Amino acid sequence: MVLDLTGVTPLFDFFVITTGNSRRQMHAIAEEVDRILEADGSARRGLEGYDSSTWIVQDYGDVVLHVFTGEARSLYDLEHLWGDAVPVDWASALHSPQG
Numbered sequence: 001m002v003l004d005l006t007g008v009t010p011l012f013d014f015f016v017i018t019t020g021n022s023r024r025q026m027h028a029i030a031e032e033v034d035r036i037l038e039a040d041g042s043a044r045r046g047l048e049g050y051d052s053s054t055w056i057v058q059d060y061g062d063v064v065l066h067v068f069t070g071e072a073r074s075l076y077d078l079e080h081l082w083g084d085a086v087p088v089d090w091a092s093a094l095h096s097p098q099g
Helices: 023-039 070-076 090-095
Strands: 002-004 014-019 046-048 055-059 063-068 086-088
Touching: 014 070, 023 055, 023 063, 063 070
Parallel strands: 014 063
Antiparallel strands: 002 014, 002 086, 046 055, 055 063
């Protein structure tokens, strides 16, 4: 899920929230996002929870990636906590002629 937070807070523009089924999968997601964004010129500014088995947060300035286990995602419930944020239809954007 991607949340557009531009109308909610000046601290960041987007939260990307995803779920991994295992610690290995969570690390793979976080590392691949980091690899792609670094290649695109967006260096990671912060990393938390990498050694945890339940969550990883990577800060890229305007975009913050959250990788959770299913249980941790339910516990933190960022979608509800940031309920004023606008969900982004990222899947449609990928398939649009402009995407």
